[in-house]
Amino acid sequence: MDTSHPSSEHGHPGYGTFIAVWVCLVIFTLALVGLSHLGQGAAVWGLLTLTPLKAALVFYFFMHLRYEGPLLKGVVFVALGTLLIFFALMFSDVAFR
Amino acid sequence: MVEHRDDFGSKLGMWLFLVTEILLFGGLFIAYSYMRARYPVEFHHAGAELNATLGVTNTFILLTSSLSMALGIVAMQRGQELWSRILVGCTVLLGLVFLCIKGIEWAAKFHHGLYPDSARILTLPQGERIFFGLYFSMTGLHGLHVIAGMGVLSVMLVMMLRGRIHPGQYTLLENGGLYWHLVDVIWIFLLPLFYLAA
Numbered sequence: 325m326d327t328s329h330p331s332s333e334h335g336h337p338g339y340g341t342f343i344a345v346w347v348c349l350v351i352f353t354l355a356l357v358g359l360s361h362l363g364q365g366a367a368v369w370g371l372l373t374l375t376p377l378k379a380a381l382v383f384y385f386f387m388h389l390r391y392e393g394p395l396l397k398g399v400v401f402v403a404l405g406t407l408l409i410f411f412a413l414m415f416s417d418v419a420f421r
Numbered sequence: 422m423v424e425h426r427d428d429f430g431s432k433l434g435m436w437l438f439l440v441t442e443i444l445l446f447g448g449l450f451i452a453y454s455y456m457r458a459r460y461p462v463e464f465h466h467a468g469a470e471l472n473a474t475l476g477v478t479n480t481f482i483l484l485t486s487s488l489s490m491a492l493g494i495v496a497m498q499r500g501q502e503l504w505s506r507i508l509v510g511c512t513v514l515l516g517l518v519f520l521c522i523k524g525i526e527w528a529a530k531f532h533h534g535l536y537p538d539s540a541r542i543l544t545l546p547q548g549e550r551i552f553f554g555l556y557f558s559m560t561g562l563h564g565l566h567v568i569a570g571m572g573v574l575s576v577m578l579v580m581m582l583r584g585r586i587h588p589g590q591y592t593l594l595e596n597g598g599l600y601w602h603l604v605d606v607i608w609i610f611l612l613p614l615f616y617l618a619a
Binding site for chain 1: 432444447484606609
């Protein structure tokens with residue numbers, strides 16, 4: 325297994341990349357707040373779309389997942405996939421109870 | 422003697438730990454979703470008691486702290502050690518501001534008689550009691566993670582000052598940063614669940 329510094333092979337992102345990501349996160353948060361003023365339905369749609377998008381930006385850029393190899397990405401996707409399966413099982417149980 | 426060093430292993434270990442954290446909070450998110458589906462009206466009423474302005478302010482604070490953490494690592498990669506220390510120091514300070522605002526928010530709830538097992542909580546309908554139970558346990562557990570993250574980053578600062586973390590070896594700082602960003606991601610989900618969409 326490669327024991328050198330992993331991110332050094334892929335090139336480091338600069339200050340500008342992270343500031344741009346932060347601006348996106350702030351805009352999405354403001355959009356989320358705006359949607360919540362439109363009513364319950366809009367707020368829930370905001371929760372289901374913008375929130376995962378914000379989390380993905382943090383995972384992908386701030387947490388450097390974009391610059392990592394397939395093993396680290398796989399670990400995260402398996403965990404999130406497992407969580408989604410449990411969400412789906414729970415909601416299917418609630419819906420047909 | 423050659424120092425043993427495995428940066429990839431270190432980072433993989435950190436991610437495996439973070440995965441357990443994701444599943445820990447994931448279980449609580451599933452509990453919230455089920456209870457919300459079961460008590461939609463009560464969750465709406467109870468959610469109206471929360472101060473959305475404080476919740477949104479805290480979101481901006483944590484997002485900015487995540488930015489300063491990411492920039493601190495860029496500075497370290499570029500050999501700008503002083504900037505790296507300043508930026509990681511800012512991250513810890515922003516964490517402290519977050520906790521202070523959280524403290525003000527919780528103090529206001531306590532003042533209104535809203536705390537676990539309080540006389541007022543016990544008079545509320547079951548759905549609202551469950552909402553506040555989830556609110557205190559999830560934001561409380563998140564607050565503990567913020568405190569732990571501040572502790573970890575403070576240790577990183579000391580190690581930077583002592584020269585143990587430097588531009589040639591900064592995997593520990595990256596791992597500390599990963600933990601801090603995860604704390605940010607959890608808050609990203611807590612904001613709409615409790616303050617905006619309830």
